[in-house]
Structure formats: C-alpha cells, structure tokens
Amino acid sequence: MAERAERDPVIERVVHEMRATSPSSDATIARVVAAAVQAREMGVLEEAEDVPVRVRTPRRLVRWRVAGWIAAAASLTGFAVGASITAWRDRAVRVVAPVEGQSVAVASMAAPTGAPTGAPSAALASNSAAEDARVVTQFVLARPGAASVALVGDFNAWDKAATPLAQEPGSGVWSVALPLVPGRHVYAFLVNGAEWVVDPRAPKANDPDFGVAGSAVVVGRP
Amino acid sequence: MKYAALFVVLGAGALGAQDARLARRLDAPTQAAVLKLIDVARSRGLPTEPLVEKALEGATKRAPREAIERALTRRMDRLQLSRETLGAASSDADVAAGATALEVGVPTDAIRDLRAIRPTRSVAVPLAVLAELVAHGVPVAKASQMVAVLMRRGVSEGQLVALGRDVQGDIATGASPEASLDVRTRYLVAMLPVPGANNGLVNSAIPSDLPRKP
Numbered sequence: 001m002a003e004r005a006e007r008d009p010v011i012e013r014v015v016h017e018m019r020a021t022s023p024s025s026d027a028t029i030a031r032v033v034a035a036a037v038q039a040r041e042m043g044v045l046e047e048a049e050d051v052p053v054r055v056r057t058p059r060r061l062v063r064w065r066v067a068g069w070i071a072a073a074a075s076l077t078g079f080a081v082g083a084s085i086t087a088w089r090d091r092a093v094r095v096v097a098p099v100e101g102q103s104v105a106v107a108s109m110a111a112p113t114g115a116p117t118g119a120p121s122a123a124l125a126s127n128s129a130a131e132d133a134r135v136v137t138q139f140v141l142a143r144p145g146a147a148s149v150a151l152v153g154d155f156n157a158w159d160k161a162a163t164p165l166a167q168e169p170g171s172g173v174w175s176v177a178l179p180l181v182p183g184r185h186v187y188a189f190l191v192n193g194a195e196w197v198v199d200p201r202a203p204k205a206n207d208p209d210f211g212v213a214g215s216a217v218v219v220g221r222p
Numbered sequence: 223m224k225y226a227a228l229f230v231v232l233g234a235g236a237l238g239a240q241d242a243r244l245a246r247r248l249d250a251p252t253q254a255a256v257l258k259l260i261d262v263a264r265s266r267g268l269p270t271e272p273l274v275e276k277a278l279e280g281a282t283k284r285a286p287r288e289a290i291e292r293a294l295t296r297r298m299d300r301l302q303l304s305r306e307t308l309g310a311a312s313s314d315a316d317v318a319a320g321a322t323a324l325e326v327g328v329p330t331d332a333i334r335d336l337r338a339i340r341p342t343r344s345v346a347v348p349l350a351v352l353a354e355l356v357a358h359g360v361p362v363a364k365a366s367q368m369v370a371v372l373m374r375r376g377v378s379e380g381q382l383v384a385l386g387r388d389v390q391g392d393i394a395t396g397a398s399p400e401a402s403l404d405v406r407t408r409y410l411v412a413m414l415p416v417p418g419a420n421n422g423l424v425n426s427a428i429p430s431d432l433p434r435k436p
Contacts (some may be wrong), residue, residue, distance in 0.1 A: 014303045071340060077309035082383065096336055109422075116420065152282055154275045154279065157247075157249075157274075157275065158275070158278045158279045158281070159277045159278070159282075159284075160282065162333075181315065182321065182346060182347050182350075182379060183315060183318070183319055183346045183347060183350045184322055184350035184354065186279075203354060203358055203390050204358070205357075207283075208325075208355070209276070209279075209280070209285075209292070209293035209296070210279065210280055210283045210285045210293065211287060216354060216357075218347070218350045218351055218354055218383050218386055218387075219345040219347075219351075219383065220351075220378075220379030220380050220381045220382060220383035221327075221347075221378070221380060222380035
C-alpha cells in the first residue's frame with residue numbers, strides 16, 4: 001500500500017511541488033503550526049472552531065465511480081479545502097510574532113526584514129512558487145492610550161479582526177509582523193475598533209473608489 | 223483523471239473560500255452584484271482575487287453597493303487591459319500589479335517595456351515601484367525610463383523597493399521628485415556590477431543610457 005502510494009503520480013506531484021518551496025518553508029511551517037497549537041491552547045483561535053479541518057485527499061476522490069457524485073463531492077470537498085486554506089492563512093497571520101532580533105522603534109514602519117517564509121498552499125496554487133515567496137513585514141504605530149490597534153489591508157481581506165497589533169507594555173507602541181506577497185499593498189490602522197488612521201510614516205494611497213485614503217507599502221525580496 | 227479531480231477540488235475550494243468571505247461581509251444584494259461581476263471576470267480568464275479584495279475593502283469602508291459595483295467594474299477593466307498588455311501567460315500577481323500601475327496613470331507602453339525586459343520573470347515589484355513613483359509626483363516618462371534602466375542592469379527587487387522608499391523620503395522632506403529619482407538612480411547604478419564583468423567592479427561612470435545633467 002505504501003509502495004503504491006509512493007508511485008501515485010498525484011502524490012509525487014505534491015511532493016515535487018512542496019520540495020520546490022524555499023528551504024526555510026519546513027521550518028516556517030513547523031513554527032507556524034507550533035504557534036497555532038499554542039494559540040489554540042490559549043483560546044486565541046476559538047472563533048475559528050467552525051472551520052472544517054478534515055480534508056479528503058484527491059486520491060480518495062478519484063475512486064468514486066459515479067460522475068455526478070464526483071462533481072458534487074468535489075465542490076463540497078473543495079469548499080472545505082478552500083476554507084481550511086483560508087483558516088490556515090488567518091491563523092498564520094494571527095499568531096505571527098514580531099521577528100526575532102527586530103527592535104520595535106517608534107521611527108520604524110512597514111519594514112521588509114528580508115526573512116522569507118513559505119505559504120503551505122502557494123506551491124500548488126501558483127504557477128511560480130518563487131513569486132509567492134513572502135517577505136515578513138513589520139507595521140508599527142505609536143498610539144499611547146489606545147485600547148486596541150488593528151491592521152486592515154488588501155493582504156487580510158480588510159478584516160478588522162484578522163490582524164491585531166500588540167502593544168509593547170507601557171510604551172504606547174503597537175506592532176505586528178506578517179508575511180506579505182511581494183508587490184504593492186494598501187493598508188490602514190484601526191484604533192479602538194473604529195478610528196481609521198493612516199500610517200504617518202508611509203506614503204499615502206489615494207482611494208478614488210471609496211474616498212478613504214490609506215497607506216501604501218511596496219514589498220520586495222532582498 | 224486524477225489531475226482533473228484535483229483541479230476541480232482546488233478550483234472549487236478557492237471559489238468557496240471567496241464566497242464565504244463575501245457572504246460574511248456583504249449584504250445579500252451587494253453580494254449578488256459582486257458575484258455577478260466576478261463571474262464575468264472569471265469567464266474572461268481574469269484573476270478574481272483582486273475583485274474580492276476590492277469588494278471587501280468597500281465593505282470595511284462602508285461603501286454603498288453602487289460604489290462597490292463601480293469600483294469592481296473599473297478594476298475589472300484595468301485587469302483586462304493589464305493582461306492584454308503583459309500577455310496572456312502573465313501571472314495573476316503581474317496582472318494585478320499592471321492594473322494598479324494603470325490606475326495611477328502608467329501608460330501601457332511603459333508596462334509593455336518592463337515585460338519585454340523580463341519576459342519570463344515576474345514584473346510585479348518593478349510595476350509596484352513604478353506605480354508608487356508616479357503616484358507621488360515623479361513624471362511618468364522619467365520614472366518608466368529609470369525603472370527600465372535599472373532592470374536592464376539587473377537590479378534586485380530589494381534595491382528597487384529601497385530606491386522607491388528613498389525617493390519618497392526625499393519628496394517628503396521637500397525634494398523635487400524628478401531630481402530625487404535622478405540622484406538616487408545614479409547612485410544605485412554606480413553600485414551595481416558592471417554588465418558582463420565578473421570581477422566585483424562597480425560602475426565608475428554615468429552610464430550612457432541614463433540622462434545626463436545639463
């Protein structure tokens with residue numbers, strides 16, 4: 001059975017694609033999984049409990065012989081896969097800690113750190129794994145007295161709950177670091193859940209569509 | 223057959239994830255309008271994620287349905303033009319970056335030039351840097367020329383991003399956008415290895431393809 005599985009072209013393709021990811025991916029995935037487990041134990045991810053996490057393998061799907069069942073089941077299973085991928089990304093964003101060795105400074109802003117991480121689904125979902133290699137980027141806002149600060153942007157579906165910033169105790173300096181796909185990203189801070197704040201140290205991103213300007217950051221691999 | 227099933231699974235998964243996000247954040251009429259536009263984009267072979275992002279941005283900014291529809295329609299048109307300009311084989315990231323460049327006024331000729339320099343590699347970051355330069359006041363012809371020169375010299379993405387950040391810093395402190403880009407580009411070109419050389423030398427003279435000071 002194991003030998004047959006090893007020869008399975010689908011599995012071989014998956015293994016091949018996973019091997020094509022950056023060398024740091026395994027360590028990154030392990031780190032993210034460990035952090036997610038820790039966060040789950042702390043109850044941080046409880047709101048995501050309704051996300052289905054059990055995913056059927058494509059190999060099992062192809063054993064089904066009735067064509068109509070394949071289409072219906074594929075849609076349902078695909079939804080689960082997509083939801084799981086989304087959940088994985090959300091969790092990765094939520095549990096990412098500031099990059100080790102980076103100092104948190106009021107003067108710093110979205111600064112690419114040059115530490116690429118791998119996205120577990122990227123190798124299968126993209127024509128080029130290299131194009132999806134992410135760059136950890138730090139966002140910092142000085143906001144003494146704020147009860148909460150969150151980051152919203154095109155990288156987290158503009159979701160107010162997706163990326164909270166952590167405050168350096170007693171300092172009023174809030175920060176978060178997260179892996180971003182290279183390119184231009186538009187974002188803003190939400191203070192106390194309602195106040196829209198552009199990054200004072202980043203270029204302004206005009207918004208001709210909705211009239212609410214944000215900030216822009218361009219991320220590139222070193 | 224196995225690959226077909228896998229692709230069906232992954233495609234349906236992405237669609238399902240998109241729908242779930244839209245369903246959570248948009249009211250029913252807006253969601254229906256957005257899904258209709260996304261279907262149009264999909265039928266044209268355009269990336270749909272930029273449309274989903276725009277719709278969710280509109281939701282976060284409490285935009286009315288009509289504004290979200292207009293925004294998505296404009297973005298879809300730019301995605302279409304971007305793909306036509308960059309080529310049908312371009313990645314979704316490149317197409318999206320081209321659309322953003324078009325939005326700030328970068329002409330299709332300039333986008334086509336960058337693609338010609340990098341026919342098989344991603345141009346998402348060069349396009350993003352170019353878009354930011356133009357958005358912050360650098361004349362589009364100058365910005366396009368400089369980015370193209372640097373790409374031909376083998377500049378890294380990180381160097382391009384740093385250049386854009388430096389120019390924006392200069393502009394914020396009162397520098398002329400054009401003069402800042404001139405100065406920063408000359409320095410960067412001088413730091414790049416001499417084309418064709420393998421001896422660690424750097425350019426010591428102003429390259430002939432850079433505009434000279436009067």
